[in-house]
Amino acid sequence: MSSDSIAVIGAGPVGLVSALAFARDGFDVTVFEAEDQLNLAPRAMVYLNPLLPDLDELGILDDMKRRGHIDRDGFNMHLVALDEVLSAPNSVLDGLMPTPFNVHLGQGEVCAIVLEHLGRLSNVEIKWGQALLGLEQDGDGVSVTLQAKDGRQSIERFGWVIGADGGRSATRELIGATAEGTTWDERFVATNVFTDFRSLGMKSSNMYVHPTLAAVIADIDGHGLWRCTFQESAELPEEGLRQRIDDYYHALLGEDGVYEIDTYSPYRMHQRMSTKMREGRVMLAGDAAHLTNPTGGLGLTTGLYDVIALREGLGAVIGGRADESVLDRYEAERTKTFTEISSPTATHLKNVVYGHHDAETLRVLTEPMRQGTKDLESQRQMLLGLDAVRSPSLLSSAADAAEGHALAHLAE
Numbered sequence: 026m027s028s029d030s031i032a033v034i035g036a037g038p039v040g041l042v043s044a045l046a047f048a049r050d051g052f053d054v055t056v057f058e059a060e061d062q063l064n065l066a067p068r069a070m071v072y073l074n075p076l077l078p079d080l081d082e083l084g085i086l087d088d089m090k091r092r093g094h095i096d097r098d099g100f101n102m103h104l105v106a107l108d109e110v111l112s113a114p115n116s117v118l119d120g121l122m123p124t125p126f127n128v129h130l131g132q133g134e135v136c137a138i139v140l141e142h143l144g145r146l147s148n149v150e151i152k153w154g155q156a157l158l159g160l161e162q163d164g165d166g167v168s169v170t171l172q173a174k175d176g177r178q179s180i181e182r183f184g185w186v187i188g189a190d191g192g193r194s195a196t197r198e199l200i201g202a203t204a205e206g207t208t209w210d211e212r213f214v215a216t217n218v219f220t221d222f223r224s225l226g227m228k229s230s231n232m233y234v235h236p237t238l239a240a241v242i243a244d245i246d247g248h249g250l251w252r253c254t255f256q257e258s259a260e261l262p263e264e265g266l267r268q269r270i271d272d273y274y275h276a277l278l279g280e281d282g283v284y285e286i287d288t289y290s291p292y293r294m295h296q297r298m299s300t301k302m303r304e305g306r307v308m309l310a311g312d313a314a315h316l317t318n319p320t321g322g323l324g325l326t327t328g329l330y331d332v333i334a335l336r337e338g339l340g341a342v343i344g345g346r347a348d349e350s351v352l353d354r355y356e357a358e359r360t361k362t363f364t365e366i367s368s369p370t371a372t373h374l375k376n377v378v379y380g381h382h383d384a385e386t387l388r389v390l391t392e393p394m395r396q397g398t399k400d401l402e403s404q405r406q407m408l409l410g411l412d413a414v415r416s417p418s419l420l421s422s423a424a425d426a427a428e429g430h431a432l433a434h435l436a437e
């Protein structure tokens with residue numbers, strides 16, 4: 026083992042993008058994934074415009090654009106009870122930034138693209154079917170215990186470990202941390218569906234605020250496949266869900282509405298933050314560190330911004346350009362971003378979209394969005410404000426994470 030080597034636990038989007046970032050920077054990286062293959066279930070699928078230059082710098086944006094849907098429509102909130110649509114199209118960013126669009130693509134397909142890129146690098150290894158079981162660290166490195174599917178155990182040694190092993194993170198448990206916060210009473214049902222949502226007035230991306238049929242609806246591929254996520258009580262048994270999905274679509278599209286369910290996935294939602302994001306040479310990133318309901322697309326987005334911060338901080342520590350206090354700064358900045366921006370914004374948006382509010386309450390709750398979409402300058406600020414999920418440079422001495430957070434006022 027070299028003291029520069031990095032183990033990444035988990036081949037989800039955060040783990041694989043971490044592997045790509047560090048491998049491109051010249052470090053030896055090994056990814057350990059408990060399963061034998063990528064998880065292709067319908068999960069995150071929207072990549073917001075401020076993050077795209079970073080994905081471009083990693084070399085994956087062109088492939089994502091080729092295989093995904095380019096969303097120029099931006100923010101659209103349909104307030105059915107008020108007969109009002111609040112919009113901020115991405116076209117208002119033309120000329121202001123290199124990527125005035127969002128990209129829509131299933132996170133499994135993004136992982137597949139990253140895997141292809143990793144396959145072209147000689148300093149990365151992916152070990153499938155190897156689950157993290159134990160961590161022991163000293164001043165020089167970390168001994169990582171892994172368990173194969175047949176129960177065989179092995180120990181490998183690395184300089185550093187990035188725990189990107191998702192919401193039930195073993196890494197988090199092994200560093201003695203817990204995910205503190207709440208679990209929502211409701212369950213989300215993510216459906217991938219072939220239907221003609223455009224004929225209902227939907228744009229590429231929509232928050233459909235309806236008294237009984239509320240959903241987040243987004244175009245997946247520009248060729249008829251859409252994601253529609255609605256909410257139901259988590260007390261309902263999962264059996265019977267397929268029928269309830271049909272009931273939902275009949276209510277939304279009418280009894281004669283034409284649709285075909287491709288895949289679906291029910292899931293519980295949380296607002297939780299790990300009590301630690303760092304213990305010595307072990308860092309957490311992505312859902313291992315924080316969990317949010319996905320309204321607004323801030324779950325994976327926040328995880329990918331973790332990678333950007335960690336790449337800078339850990340890269341500088343390993344390269345001898347910074348001392349380890351930068352890694353404490355990583356923990357502090359990313360915790361602050363999640364607890365002050367991502368989590369409250371996603372909570373507010375979930376409440377607005379799925380809260381069944383009367384018209385007057387809805388008008389009050391959506392006033393920040395109304396102000397944020399009222400003219401060209403406000404729309405620009407609102408869309409660019411999504412970059413608030415990025416931390417300031419961990420290496421600058423006077424970073425100001427609170428500056429210019431147009432997104433934060435959505436949560437007020």
Ligand SMILES: Cc1cc2nc3c(=O)[nH]c(=O)nc-3n(C[C@H](O)[C@H](O)[C@H](O)COP(=O)(O)OP(=O)(O)OC[C@H]3O[C@@H](n4cnc5c(N)ncnc54)[C@H](O)[C@@H]3O)c2cc1C
Pocket residue numbers: 034035036037038039040057058059060064067068069070071132155156157158189190191192193194195196215290291292310311312313319321322323324325326328
């Ligand atoms: C149904 C659904 C819909 C969602 N929709 C959205 C959305 O629209 N927008 C959004 O932003 N977010 C959404 N999310 C959340 C988003 O999917 C997560 O934020 C994202 O997957 C986090 O990526 P990650 O790489 O941190 O973790 P994960 O994607 O969970 O990846 C973790 C990986 O670690 C592996 N692993 C676990 N334990 C171990 C171990 N002990 N050893 C080795 N490997 C291990 C797992 O097998 C997995 O491959 C959704 C989630 C779900 C479930």
